[in-house]
Amino acid sequence: MTRVEMRVRYVKPLVFMLCLMPFGLLIARGASGALGPNPVEAITHFTGDWTLRLLLATLAVTPLRRLTGHVWLVRYRRMLGLFTFFYAVLHFTTYLWLDRFFDLGAIAEDVLKRPYITVGFAAFVLMVPLAITSTQGWVRRLGRRWKTLHRAVYAIGVLGVLHYLWLVKADLLEPAIYGVILAVLLGLRVPWGDLSRRLAARRRRRPRVAPERR
Amino acid sequence: MLIKKPADILPSEITPEQVWQRRREFLKASASGIGLAALGLAGTAPSRVLAGDAIPNIQPSPLSTNEPPTSLDDITSYNNFYELGTDKGDPKANARFLKPRPWTVTVDGECAAPGEIGIEDILASFTQEERIYRLRCVEAWAMVVPWVGFPLGDLLKRFEPTSKAKYVAFETLYDPEQMPGQKRRVLDWPYREGLRMDEAMHPLTILSTGLYGELLPNQNGAPLRLVVPWKYGFKSIKSIVRISFTEKEPPATWNRMQANEYGFYANVNPAVDHPRWSQKTHRMIGDGWLAKKRETLPFNGYGDQVAGLYAGMDLKRFF
Numbered sequence: 001m002t003r004v005e006m007r008v009r010y011v012k013p014l015v016f017m018l019c020l021m022p023f024g025l026l027i028a029r030g031a032s033g034a035l036g037p038n039p040v041e042a043i044t045h046f047t048g049d050w051t052l053r054l055l056l057a058t059l060a061v062t063p064l065r066r067l068t069g070h071v072w073l074v075r076y077r078r079m080l081g082l083f084t085f086f087y088a089v090l091h092f093t094t095y096l097w098l099d100r101f102f103d104l105g106a107i108a109e110d111v112l113k114r115p116y117i118t119v120g121f122a123a124f125v126l127m128v129p130l131a132i133t134s135t136q137g138w139v140r141r142l143g144r145r146w147k148t149l150h151r152a153v154y155a156i157g158v159l160g161v162l163h164y165l166w167l168v169k170a171d172l173l174e175p176a177i178y179g180v181i182l183a184v185l186l187g188l189r190v191p192w193g194d195l196s197r198r199l200a201a202r203r204r205r206r207p208r209v210a211p212e213r214r
Numbered sequence: 215m216l217i218k219k220p221a222d223i224l225p226s227e228i229t230p231e232q233v234w235q236r237r238r239e240f241l242k243a244s245a246s247g248i249g250l251a252a253l254g255l256a257g258t259a260p261s262r263v264l265a266g267d268a269i270p271n272i273q274p275s276p277l278s279t280n281e282p283p284t285s286l287d288d289i290t291s292y293n294n295f296y297e298l299g300t301d302k303g304d305p306k307a308n309a310r311f312l313k314p315r316p317w318t319v320t321v322d323g324e325c326a327a328p329g330e331i332g333i334e335d336i337l338a339s340f341t342q343e344e345r346i347y348r349l350r351c352v353e354a355w356a357m358v359v360p361w362v363g364f365p366l367g368d369l370l371k372r373f374e375p376t377s378k379a380k381y382v383a384f385e386t387l388y389d390p391e392q393m394p395g396q397k398r399r400v401l402d403w404p405y406r407e408g409l410r411m412d413e414a415m416h417p418l419t420i421l422s423t424g425l426y427g428e429l430l431p432n433q434n435g436a437p438l439r440l441v442v443p444w445k446y447g448f449k450s451i452k453s454i455v456r457i458s459f460t461e462k463e464p465p466a467t468w469n470r471m472q473a474n475e476y477g478f479y480a481n482v483n484p485a486v487d488h489p490r491w492s493q494k495t496h497r498m499i500g501d502g503w504l505a506k507k508r509e510t511l512p513f514n515g516y517g518d519q520v521a522g523l524y525a526g527m528d529l530k531r532f533f
Contacts, residue, residue, distance in 0.1 A: 030503075036303065037292035038355060039503040101506055106492070114490050167490065169353075170471065171300040171400045 007072060015076050019083040022050045023090070040098045047091035052160055054084040056181050059157055063188040078134050081153070085131040092124050120163035123156045130156075154189075157182050269342050269362050269424045277418060278346035279515075284357040284500050286426050292499060293433045294351065295452055296400055297386060297393035304395070305433035312392045312453065314430075314437035323383070323458035326374035333437045337423055340364035344427070345420055345441070350482045350514045352446035354507075356496045361441050362424035367415040375411070375459045382414040383407075383464030384440060385456040393453075401467055407451040408464035408478070409442065412523055418443055418516060421454075444516040446480045477533035481524070482514035486533045 026046055029035050035042040058080040065073045100107050110117040130150055132138070139146050161182050165175040283289075291306045298305035298312070317333040346360045370382065388404035390396040396403045413419060422441045423430060430436040435452025442449050448468050458464070468476035475489055484494045495507035513520050524532075 035503070037288035037499045038302070038497065040497065041355075043503070098503060109492070113487075116490060170296065171398075173398075 004072070008075075012076070012079070015079060019054065019079065019086075022046070022087070040094065044091065044094050044099065047087050047094060048164070051084055051087040051091050052164065052178050054080055054087060055153075055157055055160055056178065056185065058084055059153065059182070059185045063185060066188075082131060082134060085127050088124055088127055116163050116166035119159045119166070123159035123163060126152050126156050126159070154186060157186065268428050269337070271342065272362055272427060273341055273343045275343045275345050278344060278360075279348060279358065281346070281348065281358045283346060283360045283426075284498075288499050289357060289359055289425060290431045290433055294353070294447065295395075295433060295435065297395045297403075297405065297453070298433060299395045300400060308394055309432035311394055312432040312436065314432060314453075317437045317455075319438065319454060320456045321369075321373045321458070322456070323460055324376045324379040325459045326376060328373060331369070331372075333423075336369070336421075336438065340368055342423060343420075345422075347418075347441060347443035348514050348516075349441075349443065349447055349450075350496060350510065352448055352476065352480070352488060352493075354488075354491055354493065354496045354510075355499055356508070356510075357499045359441075360426055361420065361422040362427060363420035363422035363441060365417055366419045366421050366440065367417070369421060370414060370457075370459075373459075378461045379459035380411055381460045381462065381464050382409050382411060383456075383458040383460050384409075384451045384454050385458075386451055387453045387455045402470060405451060405467045406464065407440065407449055407466050408460075409440075409449075410523075413442070416520060416523065418519055444481060444513040444520045446476075446482060448476065449480050479524075479529075479532050481512075481520075481529065481533070482510060483512055483529060483533060484510040485512070486530055 026043065030039070030043070058077060061073050061077040061080065065071060096102060096107065100110075111121045112118070130152060133142060133146065133149060142149065161175060161179045164178060165172065168175055292302045293305040294302070295305040298308040315333065318330050319333075319336070320330050322328040342362050342364060344360055344362055346358060348356060349359050350356045366382075384407045386403075386405040387393065388396060409419070420441045422435070422439050423437065425431070425434060430439065435450075435454075438454050439452040440450045440454065449466075463478060466476075466478055469478050469480075482493075487493050493510055496510050497507050498505070501508075511517070
């Protein structure tokens with residue numbers, strides 16, 4: 001068996017199981033009554049936390065691949081992205097069902113009036129087309145446009161962190177940590193090298209002093 | 215032969231049976247959770263703090279509600295007490311740092327007889343009553359708590375407030391060693407709250423020394439806290455070390471931090487939303503995860519007794 005085959009056979013199921021573990025833990029806590037005095041709040045926070053964590057893990061794949069040169073990492077990006085969506089669906093369902101009991105009036109009021117819900121809702125809505133078009137078929141069908149569409153994940157990241165940041169009352173530490181990690185992951189994508197080269201080129205074109213002889 | 219008699223064990227050092235039982239439960243629970251704990255996924259270990267001794271001669275009160283009280287376990291493990299940490303479970307986990315004895319409360323400001331009063335004196339001088347009150351948190355959850363305490367007015371009168379005393383200001387202990395949450399400036403420590411004089415003298419307003427017939431657990435604001443049942447929970451300041459009579463409206467911590475979200479009055483009012491969430495309904499702790507939220511009532515259902523305090527006031531403006 002080649003190394004690639006090894007990875008596909010063992011590492012992929014392992015990553016799958018790891019991504020599923022928080023869900024298993026949630027079920028275990030629910031079944032054993034270990035969700036605490038306010039179980040709905042506990043489920044909401046738990047699924048929200050894991051949505052953000054997996055979103056950051058998804059966004060970490062490309063920078064990691066570039067830094068380490070391990071191209072195979074990209075093979076896990078779709079799985080991480082879909083698990084992000086999985087926890088987002090759980091989070092959203094908890095809100096719709098256990099928190100609001102499908103009271104559409106109250107939900108509409110929340111989405112329109114409460115900024116943290118507005119951005120959280122927007123992030124979720126944006127995730128739907130990305131999840132749908134994550135299959136090989138859609139990648140082929142959309143061609144170049146697929147990449148453009150899936151850049152929406154950057155917006156989702158920003159909206160997701162804002163959603164958390166705007167909901168806390170006083171202690172901004174945790175959302176700030178997510179924010180810093182997101183900023184680093186997005187910052188790594190900016191082609192700084194290209195930018196500095198372009199700036200340097202512009203400086204050369206408009207020299208304030210006589211250019212040095214090379 | 216000299217046989218040394220061991221020093222007597224103080225009653226307060228003996229682990230109550232309930233607590234001992236809970237340790238067994240915790241050990242069992244953690245044994246099954248060790249695998250997950252190793253991965254850093256399990257929650258923090260609960261650390262039950264001794265609720266202390268029973269309070270003697272507690273009198274019943276006609277001001278108590280007959281609604282069923284929330285369980286002791288829920289009341290003592292789901293707390294907003296940022297001095298002991300910002301997560302709901304933190305105050306219980308960090309409760310052991312707080313030392314509620316000895317404890318002295320300073321009373322000063324616009325009064326003829328300023329002075330200090332110790333917690334033992336407070337327990338001995340004022341008839342302790344059971345007051346079963348609804349508690350409504352500004353975060354839209356609620357409990358029913360069987361407090362033990364006495365009218366705040368009884369204590370205030372002792373210090374002879376003058377005609378200049380229009381408000382009463384309260385202050386929580388500031389000691390990061392006892393209150394590890396104060397090591398980070400999450401709030402502008404020490405926590406402060408205030409009441410108008412008539413609110414403070416209202417018979418529903420109590421200073422609480424206990425709950426469920428025993429001395430207050432640390433995570434609930436030991437050894438002395440305010441309880442104002444028609445206002446959002448954050449008004450009911452915990453672990454009080456200072457009470458001052460003032461002429462002007464005193465600063466209140468949450469109000470100073472975010473005035474558009476937390477008013478000075480903070481009367482429970484379903485008609486005035488928190489800017490970030492609705493106050494029309496709340497979740498009753500203990501109702502279970504499939505239960506619907508309940509309707510929130512003006513003044514948390516104490517309108518008959520307290521609405522008169524605010525006659526003629528625009529409660530949407532003075533929220």
